[in-house]
Amino acid sequence: MQFQLTTEFIEQIEQLISIKDGNALRELLHDLHFADIADILEELTSDEATYLIKLLETEITSEALMEVDDDVREKILDRLSPKEIAAELEEMDTDDAVDVIAELDEEIQEQVIDEIDDEEHAADIVELLNYDEDTAGALMAKELVRVKETWTIAGCVREMRRQAKNVTRVHSIYVTNKEGKLTGRLSLKDLLTASEKAHISDVFIPKVDYVTVHTENEEVARIMQKYDLEAIPVVDEEGILVGRITIDDIVDFIKEEAEKDYQMAAGISQDVEADDSIWQLTRARLPWLVLGLFGGLGAVYVMKGFDEALAKYVELFFFTPLIAAMAGNVGVQSSAIIVQGLANDNVKGSLFQRLVKEVGLALINGVALGLLVIAFGFFVGQERLVSVTIAVSMLSVIIVAALIGTFVPIILDKRGIDPAIATGPFITTSNDIFGIFLFFYISHLILDF
Structure with a gap:
């Protein structure tokens, strides 16, 4: 049955927060989807929402933070320490982490990055922050599954299992050469039906649509729409595979652009919302x-x-x-x-x-x-x-x-x-x-x- 957010439920949560009954709150919210948690956060005061963020597991709160309104998230982040923000970012894909950290002051950004234990994750976030805002480089995520064309099928499967632990959704499997340049993609069907002794070079598909880190977001959206893609790989100036952009990121971008254009058409020159000052x-x-x-x-x-x-x-x-x-x-x-x-x-x-x-x-x-x-x-x-x-x-x-x-x-x-x-x-x-x-x-x- 779909969750229904009621006034009585919010009042119950507010009451439990007021008496700091963390165990009862965890039990009450345990089975809820992170999107439902986000709806709850938006109904609470900033202090109450921050209390919940600190109380619940970061696997849930990190996802919920990405679902709440930007203004709500900003108020919550203002009440979290750099170490607490870093804990949330470590559970996010790099593209989502960049969206969050970009909302912080530069001084706080540096403190948060220093608190991230996973050095590779922190380095990826810093890399994405350096790309222009409206380009594929800033929109992409670093998490993906890549295999080398020289591997055998058996070795490929082992490596994919290791890589997939850090990828929320495996949309595509990308193939690279020894230098890391994108050379194609791998069909899951071909992978499952091929002999374990065969090499990836024997079964991969050399034709693959891609964009560069400098491709504008609007062009990325156009390509993904035209070819009905769920994800698209991103390469740097030398053709080396550096990330991927998934359909959910493009949908968010299209939504933001549509809202901006709608407001502009209505005679509003800045991105504003009804509850702004x-x-x-x-x-x-x-x-x-x-x-x-x-x-x-x-x-x-x-x-x-x-x-x-x-x-x-x-x-x-x-x-x-x-x-x-x-x-x-x-x-x-x-x-x-x-x-x-x-x-x-x-x-x-x-x-x-x-x-x-x-x-x-x-x-x-x-x-x-x-x-x-x-x-x-x-x-x-x-x-x-x-x-x-x-x-x-x-x-x-x-x-x-x-x-x-x-x-x-x-x-x-x-x-x-x-x-x-x-x-x-x-x-x-x-x-x-x-x-x-x-x-x-x-x-x-x-x-x-």
Whole structure:
């Protein structure tokens, strides 16, 4: 039966913590999965959560620490000594250990590394810390199963048993030459069916997908998605096998990028969460709101330039929110599709082909919506020329908004800027100004005011 976290259960844990009944707590939590322990930690105060971390076995708490929210983990780590943090890191894979230790101050990092008893584990953590944050080197884990192509099957099995003790999950078996360079992979089926006297060189698969330590995380995600990989090996500049990246690490990366892009599209310039301080939330939101403010002021001055038209054709005033809304909506739709396509590497073909496609799509949508506007004007008794003016203006605005929404993300991407910045307030604000200007300019041409 799946564990259900209830208020009564949390209150029971809080009561046991308050009286420091460690034995009862261990018995109560003994059979729970580390993910359930993580849920419990997030419901407790920082001091209570720290008490549990110190009480339970590090095999469980190290896994639970990786599941809790970053802010919760940071508060717990602040209450642990370097020696206690080191004990948790020793139970983690190197990639997870690096994620945790990277959240600490440099001075504390050095103290924690000095407290790690396993010198090889500590050296691997230090190595991974030196890679750029957004590269495969920083994302990979050092734990893997590697065999040499000169080994016999019998010797390979013995060595694999020894190595597998330090690997949480064995996704793949990688083959290297004497120098440690990646030469292929080994199928478990071929390993089990081959003669014990055969050599790995006789049965291994020489074709293997891999990335280098400097490959960007987005490219790693694209390769693993394209070839449906559960893990991918990582090599250094000389082709020597140095680590692997597993699917769970890529899923976490994709999730973080999606959250970042979603916030950026919504007009939030920093990575924030609902429980962050008012100051943090203000710094993240205010820049885009200022952009929206200036965009709105620009639209006001555009309208002031056509004050005579508004005096003669009052109906135009009431349709300005509609024009602005359509411009913003079409622009956001177009940019969202392009940003998604760029992220998935699905934006193919020349810019001219993209231009023709977007203009065609905008024409179809614009004509359909324009006819609805004319029909609406007919039913409410609006002057026919005014309805046609609004319809033609809307068609023009939709075409321009679609082009802006399409090309701005592509141009940003070509310049190495995150195209997600193009969605949301940026596109909406720019299209509001262009949309209102086009509306009144076309109205000026048709209505002759």
